[in-house]
Amino acid sequence: MKDKIKSAIMDLFENVPESQEAKELQEEMISNAEEKYEDLIQRGFTEEQSYTMVMGSIGDVEELLADLGAQSDDGKKAKSEYWEKQSEYWEKQCEYWKWQGENLEKQAKNLGQHAKNFGQQMEQSAGDLGQQAKEALNAFLSAGIIDNISSSIKQIISDAGINLQNDDGKYKDMEICNERKFTTDGITSIVMEVQSSPIDVDVQLTTDPEIFIQELYNKDPKEDQLLQYAVNGKQLKIQYGSNMIGFPRRGTVRVFLPEGFAGSLEELKILTASGDIKLEDIGAAKQVYKTMSGDVCGACAIGDVSIGTVSGDIAFEAVEGEVQVKTVSGDVKIQKAVGKTNVGTASGDVKVKDCQGDAVIRTASGDVECNLTQAGEKLEVSTASGDVELTIPDGIGVQMTLNTASGDIDTFCDCISTDENVKYVKTGKRAVGTIGEEPYLKIKVSTASGDIEINR
């Protein structure tokens, strides 16, 4: 790098007639520049930064060199060469950042794909496992081995929900195997933890005054395979039975909550594995729903809602509180979000139709579409390769900071930038500005390769 400084300074003298004076000035400039460069390195600047700073502090040498006999045209040439070097540097910087952006995008895409594959593999291997067991048993059966096995083993096989001859249609018909009723007295929390079972959970409202729970299975479970219920003080806790061997392959738990009671709960927590969670209008202050490959689908939730899935999709008609969603490859769709919205996905898409509070949305490769209908304080979106499309209400004050590495930026300000209320600058991959009056809605969007579109 020191050689580069030396040759850059020598280049400045290219058109200066040879003289002792010129030679001495050149030597002097080089020695001072080198010392400055060393100092900057010592202070922690990179070689590239230090070089630019050294070259940047040389200044306009035209007059100085003219004094040494350089023709003024040559002086100009020396000056322009100097600026050329500066711009070369910035070009390199741009190339570097572009390269970084591309890398990031590739990584994000890979990550999203991995996540998706993982989810699919999990589902696949669960299915495969059942299939393999079935095939093995069928093989035993056709070889006549099973006929010689005691009836108790046959019972186990049948308990395992494996239909040895044909398995179509039968599983669709589930029967009510257990029903329980609980009084709502003193209960403020319902926690259902069935996270190692394929149970769908369906929460509905009823006009009855009691909590009513139905268990439906594709075949009769044993006594110790039914769900376990316990009332501990204010909490009704539901867990799977002690015997999971040969558990029915499919089940649905229908939970009927009295209308007024469903609106006064403090907590409703449901954890399942591959089952779907379906909810009617629930008013619990704190709501937690978790499933692996199942979907979570809700009507209007009043209270703060936290949802987690791996590959399952999430859809809510409305959340009248804060909503927090974490998923890997599931899509997230919320029709109306009244409180704060916080969504994180890897490859899932995010769509919030009627967003009334602050929103923070992060995805890797998912697209984001958010329609803000009320002026909040902030709207932050970041994606790697996903596109971002935001719509904000007309007439509100906005402060925008939009960044992308290689995507396009397209905002409503592009065509109204002559308005005196609009202070908006778009330079290539960055747009900043304020529109209208305070208080501002702060919009921050950053993407690697995704496009950014802001409408109103």
Place this chain on the structure above:
Amino acid sequence: MSIASDLLRGNTDTIILASLAEHDSYGYLINKEIMAKTEAQIELKDATLYSAFRRLEKEGLVTTYWGDEEVGARRRYYSITEKGREVYGQNKAEWQKAKQMIDSLLV
């Protein structure tokens, strides 16, 4: 900063003389000391500095000699002459006067 940079431009020679009045010095060191005294707000461009050196040398206000650094490039030192000290004293007095006048006008 434009008032400051105008004033600075008009007083570059005096500022360099002030630095050399303390001790012999060379280009980068002078600049470094200026930056230290002004908390990095003022840094002379190399072109400005070397033009000033040439001017000061021609007017006989400074003399120059090469250092005998054993490691690295040679440094070109500058030393203030008697005439240089005289001019520096005059310039400084003039600046004080000008400063007072301007201060009294800008109250």
